[in-house]
Structures are given as structure tokens and as C-alpha cells.
Amino acid sequence: MFRPRRALLYIPGDDWHKLEKGAGLDVDCVCMDLEDGVALNRKEAARATIVQALQSLPFGRAERLVRIQPLASGAAEADLRAVLPAHPDGIVLPKADADGLRRVSGWMDEEEAAQGWPAGSLALIAIAETAQTMIHLQALCSATPRLQAVIFGGEDLAADVGAVRTAEMHELAFARSWLVLHTAAYGLQALDVVYTNFRDPDGLRSEARRARELGYAGKQVIHPAQVPVVQEAFLPDEAEVAWARRVVEGFAQAQAEGRGAFAVDGRMVDMPVVRRAQAILARL
Numbered sequence: 001m002f003r004p005r006r007a008l009l010y011i012p013g014d015d016w017h018k019l020e021k022g023a024g025l026d027v028d029c030v031c032m033d034l035e036d037g038v039a040l041n042r043k044e045a046a047r048a049t050i051v052q053a054l055q056s057l058p059f060g061r062a063e064r065l066v067r068i069q070p071l072a073s074g075a076a077e078a079d080l081r082a083v084l085p086a087h088p089d090g091i092v093l094p095k096a097d098a099d100g101l102r103r104v105s106g107w108m109d110e111e112e113a114a115q116g117w118p119a120g121s122l123a124l125i126a127i128a129e130t131a132q133t134m135i136h137l138q139a140l141c142s143a144t145p146r147l148q149a150v151i152f153g154g155e156d157l158a159a160d161v162g163a164v165r166t167a168e169m170h171e172l173a174f175a176r177s178w179l180v181l182h183t184a185a186y187g188l189q190a191l192d193v194v195y196t197n198f199r200d201p202d203g204l205r206s207e208a209r210r211a212r213e214l215g216y217a218g219k220q221v222i223h224p225a226q227v228p229v230v231q232e233a234f235l236p237d238e239a240e241v242a243w244a245r246r247v248v249e250g251f252a253q254a255q256a257e258g259r260g261a262f263a264v265d266g267r268m269v270d271m272p273v274v275r276r277a278q279a280i281l282a283r284l
């Protein structure tokens with residue numbers, strides 16, 4: 001089981017004020033950014049600022065991730081070599097493919113060995129955001145045992161495909177489902193798209209609920225106000241928890257009485273339903 005990653009908050013890596021602010025939030029993961037959230041002429045400053053943040057800010061329970069630049073930029077290795085000695089919990093690789101993940105994981109192997117950290121202890125998370133990556137998801141998901149989660153980069157994918165972004169997300173529906181099918185098959189977490197309208201908590205909540213219904217473990221966020229909305233949306237609500245308890249209790253009783261299938265709230269319950277109920281209780 002991986003640590004919960006219900007909300008993954010991007011913080012521009014060159015913005016000390018936002019990094020400090022992020023450290024004070026009750027958030028599952030912070031992702032200090034060196035990619036698209038940072039201007040080209042600020043990359044160097046962002047590396048130094050992220051190192052300082054990792055060394056000095058009290059992030060509490062939050063997982064500390066760094067998003068490096070993509071391999072195609074030519075700057076990924078330098079980003080990694082700059083930030084890894086400050087010991088983040090993991091690295092996020094954008095525009096990822098299987099070869100790129102193996103290269104990055106190899107550099108992480110080297111750093112772990114050099115520092116005396118346990119082999120494989122740094123987490124790796126991929127962003128799937130090109131059409132090429134989406135049609136080769138099996139290779140991506142099985143590229144390296146270091147990989148823990150795959151992020152659905154819906155905005156970049158829409159641009160790559162030439163799709164028109166809509167609130168209903170029908171243009172991304174297939175890819176969004178396709179991705180979670182692959183992460184489930186390989187025992188990885190799936191993290192949903194960014195909801196860019198950060199002043200619309202209701203829209204965010206319903207998009208996050210949809211993602212959870214599909215099997216996503218969490219969602220990327222870009223603003224502090226989005227964090228509690230998303231973290232709550234990825235937890236089962238009271239009614240679901242009460243139902244799950246009735247199912248699990250009913251199951252124990254039915255087993256004791258030698259029955260496989262039984263009824264809860266007038267609906268048939270059998271093994272797949274029991275497993276779903278157990279999974280709900282496991283998230284609490």
C-alpha cells in the first residue's frame with residue numbers, strides 16, 4: 001500500500017512565499033515545481049529555492065515531491081542532481097515514457113547508493129500527458145518497480161490530441177478511464193487532472209467525486225483553497241461508510257451460517273460487493 005495521495009499541490013519552485021504557505025497546509029503531498037510553473041529564466045533560482053525549502057521548511061505530514069523538467073528539455077538530469085541531495089520523498093517526471101522513467105530511476109539508484117539511503121526508497125511518479133504515452137501505458141506502468149503513481153495530464157493531452165476542453169470532460173473520458181484501468185492492473189495509484197478554475201469549489205468537488213467513482217486515488221491541485229475540497233472528496237462519505245459496515249458485518253454472519261450470498265438494504269451482496277465494502281473501510 002502506498003501513502004495516501006488525495007491532493008497533490010503544485011507550488012512554483014521559485015516562489016518562497018508559496019512554499020512557506022504550502023508547508024503550513026494540511027495536505028497529503030506538495031509538489032515543488034521546476035517545470036511549467038516556473039519561467040525559463042527562473043529555473044536556476046527555483047532549484048536553489050527548492051533545496052532550501054527541503055532543508056528548512058517544516059512540511060509536517062506532507063509528502064515532499066519535486067517535479068523536474070522533462071527529459072526532452074535536456075535539463076532533467078541536472079534538476080535531479082541539484083535537488084536529490086536535499087532528500088525529497090520523491091520525484092515527479094512530466095512528459096514521461098517508459099525509457100525516461102528507467103533513466104530517471106537509474107539516477108535515483110545512484111543517489112541512494114551515494115547517500116546510503118535504502119535502495120528504492122525514493123518514490124517516482126509519472127505524468128502521462130501525450131498521445132504516444134497513452135497508447136503505450138502498459139510499458140509506462142511496468143517500466144520500473146520504483147513507480148508508485150501515474151498522473152493524468154489532461155491539459156497537455158488535450159493539446160496534443162487537438163481536443164477542445166469542456167467542463168463535461170467528454171473529450172478526455174476515454175483516456176481518463178483507460179489510465180485508471182492500467183494503474184489498477186499494475187497496482188499503482190492514479191491521480192486526476194488539474195481543475196484550473198480555483199475559485200469554483202462546487203465544480204471541483206463534483207469533478208473530484210467523479211474521479212473517485214472511476215477509481216482514482218487523488219487529484220492534482222494548484223491552489224490552497226482546493227486542498228480540503230479534494231481531500232474530502234476522496235474519502236468515503238458517512239452513508240457509504242455505514243453501508244460498508246453493514247455489508248462487512250452481514251458477511252461475517254452469513255459466513256458463520258454457511259451462506260455465500262446475502263442481502264443488505266434489499267440488495268444482493270456477494271464477494272465482489274464485500275471486497276468493495278472492505279476497500280471503503282480500509283481508506284478510513
Ligand code: COA
Pocket residue numbers: 009010011012017018019021022033036037194222223224
Ligand atoms: N501553493 C501555495 N500557496 C499558494 C498557491 C500554491 N499553489 N497558490 C496560491 N497560494 C497562496 C498565495 O500566495 C496567497 O498567499 P497570501 O494570502 O499569503 O498572499 C494565497 O495562497 C491566496 O492566493 P490567491 O491570491 O488566491 O491566488 P494567486 O493569484 O496568488 O495565485 C495562481 C493564483 C494560479 C498563480 C497560484 O495559485 C499558483 O501559482 N498555482 C500553482 C500553479 C502551478 O504550479 N502550475 C503548474 C502545475 S499545473
Ligand code: MG
Pocket residue numbers: 036094127129153156
Ligand atoms: Mg503538463
